[in-house]
Amino acid sequence: MSVAAHEALIRRWIALADRGFDGDFGEFFVPDYAGHVSGRLHMDLAELERLERGFAAAFSGTRRTIEDLWGAADKMVLRLTTRARHTGEFNGIAATQREIVMTALVIYRFRDGRIAESWGELDFAGLWRQLTAPAAG
Secondary structure (H helix, E strand, C coil), X not given: CCHHHHHHHHHHHHHHHHCCCCCCHHXXXXXXXXXXXXXXXXXXXXXXXXXXXXXXXXXXXXXXXXEEEEEECCEXXXXXXEEEEECCCECCECCCCCEEEEEEEEEEEEECCEEEEEEEEECHHHHHXXXXXXXXX
C-alpha cells in the first residue's frame, strides 16, 4: 500500500473513533495485531477493542483532531488531540461531567493494508489530573 492509502486508513480509523467505535475493528487491524502503550501496556486486538470501547462508553461528545499525520514506507506517525466530556465511569472514577483534553503520539506499522502494530504515548497522567483534581469554586 502507498503512504496515501495508509493515511486514508488512519483518517477512517479516527472517524470511527469519533463515532464511538460503531464498526468492525477487523477492517483496520490484522488479526495478530500487537499494541504497545506508554512502554507498559502490551495488547492484542481483543484488548484494544475492549479499551477503546470502554473509553467511548465513559466519554461523550468525543472529538479527535489530527494535528500531524505523516509517513514513509510501512509506517505512519499520528499526533492527536482528543476532547470529550467525562459522562461515565472510567477506571474506577465516577462520571465528573468535566471536559477533558488529552494528547497522543502514535506510530503505526502496516501489513497487508491494515495496522499490524502500534506504539502509543498517551497523556494518561494529564487525563488523570483532569478527572481527579478538586472541583473549582
